[in-house]
Amino acid sequence: MPRIRVEVDGATYEDDVEPRLLLVHYLRERLGKVGTPVGCDTTNCGACTVLLDGLSVKSCSVLAVQADGRDVTTIEGLGAGGPHPLQRAFHEEHGLQCGYCTPGMIIAALDLLRENPDPSDAEIREGLEGNLCRCTGYQNIVRSVRRAAGDMRRPAQEQEAAS
């Protein structure tokens, strides 16, 4: 069995894993990182989205061995130092109901805002196309991301203004 060394939410793990083991199952079953749920088996729902070296991936479409030597951030790592602006915004804008899609939505939105810090509503909708939610009708998710985008841009603008 191949041995992998992965950094997950700031801690380093070394494990022997079966080559076919998916990253999501490695996270959930081996590391107990159950904050990332599974919603499908065809890579359609996005519930399992995590950051791999800072880019969002559906962790059900990545093998654990592919994460060797890389850095993974899950929803549990995201809020480690107090709630992230996206976590706050989803709460403020009622961007979740059952919450099953939420970790994946937040991580996908994080990647979206990294690429496009000031997206239009249409760009948010398109950017989240790979993440399905059955509860919210998406409207408040779009609002949440828009709000977080504003909150996340603000410090930068304030810095600019100060310099």
Place this chain on the structure above:
Amino acid sequence: MTATEIGSARRRSEDARLVTGRTRWTDNIAPAGTLHVAFLRSPHAHARIERVDTSGARGRPNVVAVFSGADLADEQGSLPCAWVVTDDMKHPEHPPMAVREVRYVGEPVACVVARDRTAAVDALEEIDVDYAPLPAVVDMDAAVADGADLVHGDLGTNESYTWVFENGDLDAAMRDAPVVLERRYVQQRLIPTAMEPRSVVCVPEGDEFTLYSATQIPHILRLMLATVTGVPEHRLRVVAPDVGGGFGSKLQVYGEEVLALLLARRLGRPVKWTESRSEGNMTVHHGRDQIQRLTLAAEADGRIRGLKVDLLADMGAYLMLVTPGIPLLGAFMFNGIYKMDAYSFTCTGVFTTKTPTDAYRGAGRPEATYAIERLMDELAAELGLDPIEVRRRNWIRHEEFPYDTIAGLTYDSGNYEAATEQALRLLEYDKLRAEQADRRDRRDPVQLGIGVSTFTEMCGLAPSRVLGSLSYGAGGWEHASVRMLPSGKVEVVTGSSAHGQGHETAWAQIAADRLGVPFDDVKVLHGDTAVSPKGMDTYGSRSLAVGGVALYSACDKVVEKAKKVAAHLLEASEDDIEFTGGRFGVRGVPDSGTTIQEVATAAFAAHDLPDGVEPSLDSDATFDPDNFSFPHGTHLCAAEVDTETGMVKIRKYVAVDDVGKVVNPLIVEGQVHGGLAQGIAQALFEEAVYDADGNLTTTTMADYLIPSAADLPEFVTDRTETPATSNPLGVKGVGEAGTIASTPAVVNAIVDALRPFGVSDVPMPCTPERVWRALRGESARDTAEPGAGGGLGSIGGAR
């Protein structure tokens, strides 16, 4: 701060754990030594099981045990159906694992128990089953025709029951009616698709068991599991931890739950099963699936004389918990908000070799609302009237409430005029009608249509005596307890637990308001039969309208008791005690008083209580409503339809809902959004498709297309507030309204756009291909391929 909790848009307390991944989904629960189950499922729609050889699987690494249905035949029992709608209803045996015959693709035939899930799944391949295929029964019309192949050979028929309701003289209403419309509508089969797959973990401890399940109904599940397995109810604890959506699909007693308990009992070890999405699509109960034949008779001025409804309702292969009753919930709703002289409803429940159906968001009422709201538009078109006008001529007017409907209900309150006026204003109805006329004149290839749905639903299920009269197996009350702890903090226990509806927040708001304590001092407990011993669970938009009201009364009882104690402590007569903002004061003595928290402490210490008052400050209440509640509203949809490609784009969607008194407007709005998404999805996107051999071809999320953010528009939502008079809180329920109202609004919009082309119907889901065919006068081919017509991506939804 207190006293204004009810009505405030408080952010939800449950979010803290949900946005940080500190959630307790059933699949997160894995006690040490847990064994994992995987099921071998039938690849045939219908076949006799000749032989099951499990020996190959037994020898596989990490496999602990393997069972076929026959191995468990003596103890697995039959899954329950609690709604026997007629005395002669055909009610076949329904073993959790098939023993002699399989009747739908996905029905379990054997299972492997192994030390890990992968080993269990791998070993399934080593099980050999010989099947002798039997004819599939897929089409409902064919299933009830003479000489049809039978789903259950021993029943001699595919008809489970026929249920009839009649009121008024329908023959007279139809005779010489100036307008008679006959229509046939199909409610396609839907897959509820909660994002959290089903999961169950059963932990044995001697002869006692704790069963965790992603269920909406921990209480009913416990009772039913006890009945099916013989494990006594008091030795069984059922826990619904965080549940990731249900929409009716987790209102069920599933075979996998029964088997998890049986296997845990046999093996003495914790046993766990979590479904994959593709097995879920085959085995979670499906929704809708009706063929509706309708006849509406009206006067020349548009006033309705009578309505005749003939339904075929697909039960699938077996009757699940409430399968037969679902279409009957529509029996009371086909008349909508309209007055008429005569009404007749006949429903035949039909067996087919498909996944069983049961409740899906709205359950029976969306189907009914679709029919009447489509018919109202047809009537308007027939008479050349505006669709709003034809509704105005027929609906119950505000001053006529309470109103006894032709379908036998009493609508307690409503104001259809107000909701409609508001919706028309928000849509800018006249302006859009003008644009529509202009586009028609210009022969614009993109036509505009406006769809109307003025609807009501019955929810707050349900008065127990009504359920009794409909032969449902249980009552419809709900229970709550309120405990003031010695420190003055509050624990609220509710029998109705949430799967996304925000009970922890709304219930705390009610308690904070009624008890005059800070919101943060209230903790809401639910979803565990050991913690919340009594309850009727969560479905049918009943939580607030029944469970919330139970809490309301429990709070009042606590205050009543506290008042006695306060009077005693303050050495005043109870009649002189006033309670405001959490404080008991003596009338006319401004500086006197004590807080409810101080009373709780005193009641706990019990050193000096008035005679006859028991220590501690707590109370229970059970509420059994004496009527349903009737949310209503007006939804308007403006849709652009491209006549060259068949593409539909929702340009504007307006929903004005009246859900009575609102406890938390934020949650209400969220529920409406979610409901709209699901109702619009039925109109445009979703369909469970079976081929002629009974294979489900939409087994994955790649084939069964639930909309993404890019496929849905912004919604304009607003509300009117006509309090329900059937409960002291004035609340009605909101979970299903959006779904019920939106499907006909969208289809009406599409048909409205296409009327100049002679189109009077487009079957659901209105994919581009179906719209395109309807425009060419072709009746839509019943597509056997999933997503035929392009699928979501190419529909482009409402971008």
